[in-house]
Structures are given as structure tokens and as C-alpha cells.
Amino acid sequence: xxxxxxxxxxxxxxxxxxxxxxxxxxxxxxxxxxxxxxxxxxxxxxxxxxxxxxxxxxxxxxxxxxxxxxxxxxxxxxxxxxxxxxxxxxxxxxxxxxxxxxxxxxxxxxxxxxxxxxxxxxxxxxxxxxxxxxxxxxxxxxxxxxxxxxxxxxxxxxxxxxxxxxxxxxxxxxxxxxxxxxxxxxxxxxxxxxxxxxxxxxxxxxxxxxxxxxxxxxxxxxxxxxxxxxxxxxxxxxxxxxxxxxxxxxxxxxxxxxxxxxxxxxxxxxxxxxxxxxx
Amino acid sequence: xxxxxxxxxxxxxxxxxxxxxxxxxxxxxxxxxxxxxxxxxxxxxxxxxxxxxxxxxxxxxxxxxxxxxxxxxxxxxxxxxxxxxxxxxxxxxxxxxxxxxxxxxxxxxxxxxxxxxxxxxxxxxxxxxxxxxxxxxxxxxxxxxxxxxxxxxxxxxxxxxxxxxxxxxxxxxxxxxxxxxxxxx
Ligand code: SF4
Numbered sequence: 001x002x003x004x005x006x007x008x009x010x011x012x013x014x015x016x017x018x019x020x021x022x023x024x025x026x027x028x029x030x031x032x033x034x035x036x037x038x039x040x041x042x043x044x045x046x047x048x049x050x051x052x053x054x055x056x057x058x059x060x061x062x063x064x065x066x067x068x069x070x071x072x073x074x075x076x077x078x079x080x081x082x083x084x085x086x087x088x089x090x091x092x093x094x095x096x097x098x099x100x101x102x103x104x105x106x107x108x109x110x111x112x113x114x115x116x117x118x119x120x121x122x123x124x125x126x127x128x129x130x131x132x133x134x135x136x137x138x139x140x141x142x143x144x145x146x147x148x149x150x151x152x153x154x155x156x157x158x159x160x161x162x163x164x165x166x167x168x169x170x171x172x173x174x175x176x177x178x179x180x181x182x183x184x185x186x187x188x189x190x191x192x193x194x195x196x197x198x199x200x201x202x203x204x205x206x207x208x209x210x211x212x213x214x215x216x217x218x219x220x221x222x223x224x225x226x227x228x229x230x231x232x233x234x235x236x237x238x239x240x241x242x243x244x245x246x247x248x249x250x251x252x253x254x255x256x257x258x259x260x261x262x263x264x265x266x267x268x269x270x271x272x273x274x275x276x277x278x279x
Numbered sequence: 280x281x282x283x284x285x286x287x288x289x290x291x292x293x294x295x296x297x298x299x300x301x302x303x304x305x306x307x308x309x310x311x312x313x314x315x316x317x318x319x320x321x322x323x324x325x326x327x328x329x330x331x332x333x334x335x336x337x338x339x340x341x342x343x344x345x346x347x348x349x350x351x352x353x354x355x356x357x358x359x360x361x362x363x364x365x366x367x368x369x370x371x372x373x374x375x376x377x378x379x380x381x382x383x384x385x386x387x388x389x390x391x392x393x394x395x396x397x398x399x400x401x402x403x404x405x406x407x408x409x410x411x412x413x414x415x416x417x418x419x420x421x422x423x424x425x426x427x428x429x430x431x432x433x434x435x436x437x438x439x440x441x442x443x444x445x446x447x448x449x450x451x452x453x454x455x456x457x458x459x460x461x462x463x464x
């Protein structure tokens with residue numbers, strides 16, 4: 001049986017958390033290039049140029065890309081033939097603790113939602129586990145900003161609302177909250193499952209590369225259509241008006257009950273920080 | 280759309296020449312404050328006590344920076360969402376605050392108070408934490424140290440790039456800008 005040490009996991013997580021806070025993904029940088037070509041408002045292009053400059057400065061590794069270095073969220077796939085020497089949960093949490101302290105990242109987590117005292121080390125991270133075949137450990141990490149998270153929404157639609165209902169809900173969500181979520185945005189859309197599964201699908205979608213389309217052509221087409229419709233809203237970079245509001249729409253789907261049509265939109269901002277490691 | 284260079288603290292005559300869409304490069308002294316600091320300042324004012332920094336003419340920046348590395352004055356320092364400060368902002372305007380820097384839409388009571396007290400709302404580029412860091416030359420905690428990243432800091436800034444998103448005549452770029460480019464929805 002293959003064995004991984006907890007310390008190895010901690011080290012990998014800490015490194016990933018720091019790297020993502022400073023170096024924004026190439027897919028976002030290509031998204032900025034696309035935005036410069038497609039944004040018709042001069043003020044909007046000026047914002048995009050600032051974001052490009054910001055990415056360049058942050059990539060030096062001295063000042064993070066955005067001051068909200070996020071709450072950490074993980075999707076962890078544990079191979080059933082893998083033995084972990086140590087406490088998996090604690091190894092990941094310790095990685096976040098170290099990464100956020102050693103990397104000079106902001107500690108943005110409160111211990112309790114109502115009594116609001118900072119934990120001072122950005123833990124706990126939110127971790128979703130899945131047991132899978134094999135002997136590998138796959139860790140998908142996201143540093144999710146609070147401003148864009150706050151503009152996210154979920155609805156339990158009626159099956160009769162159909163695809164139009166889904167489209168309307170996504171567009172309405174961007175229309176209501178998009179300006180406050182630091183556009184240009186990456187949308188994570190979950191369709192199906194049940195109440196909690198739908199939100200998790202949306203989160204998974206928000207942490208996917210904006211350049212990867214849904215493997216089902218039906219949903220890939222819906223992704224493209226929603227991107228176009230959201231960009232017709234006129235919100236523009238930073239909400240100041242323009243033709244580029246979203247860089248990409250990612251959809252994840254799951255089976256659902258015959259009376260249900262859940263849909264969730266997890267808004268991610270241009271600081272869409274995510275990464276993956278396989279140990 | 281005009282371009283201006285301004286130096287904080289600001290006066291009424293600085294504010295009234297600004298219209299939504301104008302670009303401003305701001306230098307001078309500004310203060311940082313977020314929800315918790317706003318709450319405390321308003322509580323002090325309501326008790327008739329003196330706030331711990333000069334509100335008259337002040338520019339308040341809604342920001343919660345990352346911790347500075349050794350030898351640096353501040354970390355990443357982009358704007359936070361303004362709406363959480365909407366409940367407190369009109370009270371500070373009454374005391375003479377002249378401008379706010381943040382991101383995102385404001386409610387009507389804030390917009391009305393901006394007209395009444397001649398106040399401007401500047402948008403900074405959300406998420407541009409590293410870029411804005413370069414404009415901040417000095418930072419010093421002046422109040423509520425116990426609030427950590429939310430403590431009130433006095434900043435010396437140079438050529439901080441801003442856009443007027445709310446002016447003292449009721450103009451709102453989040454509404455007007457979108458109207459201009461909207462094709463659907
Ligand atoms: S919404 Fe995103 S880019 Fe904007 S401040 Fe929050 S984390 Fe940063």
C-alpha cells in the first residue's frame with residue numbers, strides 16, 4: 001500500500017496557497033487579453049490594463065494580487081488504496097495556517113459567524129472529501145474572495161421553469177450583484193443535485209479553468225450562450241459600464257429529483273485563484 | 280470626462296468640480312476604515328466624543344490590507360465593497376468627510392447625503408491590491424489597533440488612480456455607465 005506522510009501534504013498545501021495568492025493563472029491573463037480586444041469602453045480597457053499591471057507586480061512574489069487572499073476551500077479526492085501517515089484533515093489545515101502566515105497573506109476567517117472573532121491564521125479551511133479508486137491524493141484548492149462570494153445565489157426552480165428559468169436566474173444574479181463582485185467575473189454554475197449538492201457543484205465549477213468547457217456539448221453551448229448574454233448586460237469591468245462583464249461561464253451538473261430543478265451561481269472574480277496538486 | 284490631480288484632505292471646491300467618469304490621481308493624506316472602525320467612530324460621535332482622527336475634509340479608504348513584509352509600509356491594499364459602510368457613511372459626511380474610496384454600489388441614503396454635504400465617491404480598481412500598494416508611501420496605525428487589519432491607518436498616497444463613481448450632484452456611474460452599454464436584461 002502506498003503511504004503519504006501528513007507533513008508532505010502540509011508542505012504542498014502551504015506552497016500552493018502562497019503561490020496562488022501571488023501568481024494569477026495564465027487563463028486569467030489570456031482572459032485579460034481577450035477583454036482588451038472585446039471591451040468597447042475606454043474606461044473599461046483602462047481597468048483591464050490596470051489588472052494586467054497588477055498581475056505583473058504581484059507575480060514578483062512580494063505583494064499579493066488582491067488583499068482579500070480568501071477563505072480556503074478544498075476538494076480532496078482520496079484514493080482508497082492510499083495510506084496516510086498522519087491526520088489528513090489536520091495536515092491540510094496546518095498547510096493553510098503556515099501558508100497564510102509565512103506568505104504574508106490576510107487572515108480573513110472568523111471563528112463564529114455571529115460573535116466574529118478572527119482565528120488569526122485563516123483556518124479553518126472548508127474541505128470536501130471524496131473517496132475514489134486508486135492510490136493517489138488529488139487536492140483542488142481555491143482561495144475564494146468574500147466580495148464575490150457574497151453576490152452568489154441559489155434557487156430551487158420548478159421543473160417547468162426549464163432551461164429558460166435557469167438562464168434567467170444566472171443572468172439575474174449577475175445583473176443584481178455583478179458590479180460589486182469585481183468584474184470581469186468567472187461564473188460557476190451548478191444545475192441539479194439537491195439543495196447542498198447544487199451549491200457544491202457551483203463551487204466546483206467556479207474553481208475550474210475558464211478555458212475548459214463542459215464535456216457535454218449541450219452544456220458547453222449553454223456556457224457560451226450565458227457568457228454572451230451576461231456580457232450584454234452592460235456592467236463592464238468594475239461595473240463602470242462596458243461590454244466585458246464575464247470572462248467565462250463554467251457549468252457542472254448532477255442528477256436530480258423529478259420534482260426539482262436546483263440552480264446555483266457561485267460568482268468568482270478576476271482574482272479566481274485555484275490550483276491542483278496530485279500526491 | 281476630465282482628469283484631475285488632487286491632494287487630500289479635500290475641500291468643497293475640489294468636490295464640486297468632479298463629475299462621474301472623471302479620472303483622478305489622488306495624493307496626500309487619507310485614512311483607512313472598514314465596518315468595525317466605522318461603527319466605533321459613529322459610537323464616539325453619538326456620545327459627543329472626539330473621533331481619533333480629523334474627519335473634516337477627510338478622504339476615507341475602505342480597505343483591509345494584507346500584512347506588510349518586513350521593511351514595507353503595507354501589503355496588498357485594494358478596495359473593499361462599500362455597501363457594508365452605507366449605514367455609517369452619512370454620519371461621517373455630516374462631520375465633514377469629503378470623499379470615500381471603495382468599490383461597488385451605494386444605497387440611496389448615502390447618495391442623498393453626498394448631495395446634501397457635498398461629498399464624492401471614488402472607485403478604485405477592485406482586486407488591484409499590488410498595483411495600489413505602489414501608490415502608498417507611508418502607513419501608520421492611528422486608532423483601534425486591536426482591530427488588526429481593520430484598524431484605522433493614516434496613509435500617505437501618491438497618484439492613487441481613481442474614477443469618480445458617485446458625484447455630489449447625485450450622479451451614479453454604476454447606473455449611467457451600464458445604461459450606456461446595456462444591450463439586454
Ligand atoms: S471580489 Fe475578488 S478581486 Fe474583488 S476584492 Fe474580493 S477577492 Fe479581490
